[in-house]
Amino acid sequence: MSTASEAHRPAGRPRTAVLSRERILAAAFELADVRGGDFTLAALARSLGVRPSALHHYFAGKDELIAGMRGQLTARIGDHGFETSPWHVAILSWARAHRLTFGAHPGIIAALATLPVADEPESIVDYERIAAALRRDGYPEHRIVPAIVAIESFIIGSALDSLAPEDNLRPVANRGIAPHLTGAEEAARDHALARGHSAATETFEFGLTALVAGLRAAGTSAETDPTSGADA
Amino acid sequence: MSTASEAHRPAGRPRTAVLSRERILAAAFELADVRGGDFTLAALARSLGVRPSALHHYFAGKDELIAGMRGQLTARIGDHGFETSPWHVAILSWARAHRLTFGAHPGIIAALATLPVADEPESIVDYERIAAALRRDGYPEHRIVPAIVAIESFIIGSALDSLAPEDNLRPVANRGIAPHLTGAEEAARDHALARGHSAATETFEFGLTALVAGLRAAGTSAETDPTSGADA
DNA sequence: ACCTGAACACCGTTCAAGT
DNA sequence: ACCTGAACACCGTTCAAGT
Numbered sequence: 323m324s325t326a327s328e329a330h331r332p333a334g335r336p337r338t339a340v341l342s343r344e345r346i347l348a349a350a351f352e353l354a355d356v357r358g359g360d361f362t363l364a365a366l367a368r369s370l371g372v373r374p375s376a377l378h379h380y381f382a383g384k385d386e387l388i389a390g391m392r393g394q395l396t397a398r399i400g401d402h403g404f405e406t407s408p409w410h411v412a413i414l415s416w417a418r419a420h421r422l423t424f425g426a427h428p429g430i431i432a433a434l435a436t437l438p439v440a441d442e443p444e445s446i447v448d449y450e451r452i453a454a455a456l457r458r459d460g461y462p463e464h465r466i467v468p469a470i471v472a473i474e475s476f477i478i479g480s481a482l483d484s485l486a487p488e489d490n491l492r493p494v495a496n497r498g499i500a501p502h503l504t505g506a507e508e509a510a511r512d513h514a515l516a517r518g519h520s521a522a523t524e525t526f527e528f529g530l531t532a533l534v535a536g537l538r539a540a541g542t543s544a545e546t547d548p549t550s551g552a553d554a
Numbered sequence: 555m556s557t558a559s560e561a562h563r564p565a566g567r568p569r570t571a572v573l574s575r576e577r578i579l580a581a582a583f584e585l586a587d588v589r590g591g592d593f594t595l596a597a598l599a600r601s602l603g604v605r606p607s608a609l610h611h612y613f614a615g616k617d618e619l620i621a622g623m624r625g626q627l628t629a630r631i632g633d634h635g636f637e638t639s640p641w642h643v644a645i646l647s648w649a650r651a652h653r654l655t656f657g658a659h660p661g662i663i664a665a666l667a668t669l670p671v672a673d674e675p676e677s678i679v680d681y682e683r684i685a686a687a688l689r690r691d692g693y694p695e696h697r698i699v700p701a702i703v704a705i706e707s708f709i710i711g712s713a714l715d716s717l718a719p720e721d722n723l724r725p726v727a728n729r730g731i732a733p734h735l736t737g738a739e740e741a742a743r744d745h746a747l748a749r750g751h752s753a754a755t756e757t758f759e760f761g762l763t764a765l766v767a768g769l770r771a772a773g774t775s776a777e778t779d780p781t782s783g784a785d786a
Numbered sequence: 787a788c789c790t791g792a793a794c795a796c797c798g799t800t801c802a803a804g805t
Numbered sequence: 806a807c808c809t810g811a812a813c814a815c816c817g818t819t820c821a822a823g824t
Contacts, residue, residue: 331790332789332790332823332824333822333823334788334789334790334823334824335787335788335823335824336788339787339789340788341789360816362816363816363817364815364817373790374817375789375790375791375818375819376789376790378817378818378819379788383817384817384818432664432667432668435664435667435711435714436717438717438719439718443731446731446735447732449732450732450733450734450735453732453734453735454734456738457734457738463737463738463741464738464741464742464744465760466741466742467735467738467739467741467742468742468756468757468760468761469764471761472708472757472765474711474715475708475711475712475715475761476707476708476711476765477711478707478710479707479708479709479710479711479712480704480707482668482710482711483703483706483707485668486670487670499675499679500678500679500685501682502685502686502689503678503681503682503685503699505695506685506688506689506695506696507699509695509696509698509699510696510698510699510700513696525700528697528701528704529700529701529704529707529708529765529769531768531772532701532704532768532771532772533704533708533761533764533768535768535771535772536764536765536766536767536769536771537761539764539767539768539771540760540764563808563809564804564805564808564809565804565805565809565810566804566805566807566808566809567805567806567808568805568807568808569805571806571807571808572808573807573808592797594796594797594798595797595799596796604808604809605808605809605810606797606798606799607799607801608808608809610798610800611806611807611808615798615799616798616799
């Protein structure tokens, strides 16, 4: 909790500034840490002991605030050895860091996923580093961006999936009509538990490993022409 | 556009019902088809020539309405040959259908992705069919649900990504500071254009093919112990 | 420059009142 | 049973007014 109980502040410019971009962002992350809490500017202002309109002095609107949060998260995730390790090794660490970071702020995952990635400097630097590693390792030029986007899509989708209740695919009521699904879900959960992971983590690791392995094979093998699907 | 201009309807029960679940859902899909249009109950009521409160007579709230839409979409996507084709073949068709269906209703992708998948009968039937095919084809029992979830996460993430502007990773302003990224993006776009696809479709196809190939390999190979990552 | 306070145009949801 | 209409508790954003 931030210092929200200042009794009452009179109108007019305060002698010393109450807010700052950093203070607002810190409070925003605090707000995003609680799961059910609706992430609104009004709630953010309340936690800062301030009126909602005061926030517009530092961020043009809600979208810009969220973009600022994403920029800070991206910078925080930072490098993961793309200069020294092969891309398919560094990308695993990078992807795990993203998942953990998103998971730490469940209240904002949906907003991050929904808002289109603007060209923030932090993101550009991040992508550039990965693209450079892929090229250095001989990945086909025209496959570099698709590979990055595919991994990012998987991470975003996984983060959203993690918001769902634990027993999402384990509806006890439907045990009778979905025997294969129910059995498979129990087997997956038991396996994860035996390895000391949550089911969600084990699922993420399995999917990530498979995706990166598939992308690596598609990049190193001779360019085959996959069956083309219907376009939109 | 639905019949929204009925001049004025007096209070009280109309002689014949104006609404129905089907009519509301149809109007909801129409509303979700336009990209920028905010998907609100108020806008939906307007398009139906009705007051917002009337909708609560058919759906308990907005979440239930969206769940109803997802149920109808899932049923519409239907079977994709899981009984007759190997899972890794049928799943490609299934995934493409999902992407096209989501893409046809851009206004609701975010809502579908955000709202946790409740145990709707339609979804359970869908998952059960896929789980049965995986088991039949000898996929390891404890990997079945993780594989399905991984593909679903990729589809959701890709659908959200498709909402982003075209030139998302091609910031002309950053050409200087991100040469690898800019070059890779141009190469990907040229390659997609030469094959008659949009860049988004080519990216989706590439990622989907790689993911399914990776999942297939992970399921048929001897169970290796992948390096375990940190848990949340 | 930096905040309050009032105002505006919205939301989703509830519920009495009408037929 | 099925709709209107009013009401409630919210939103995000704008802007004049205060220091």
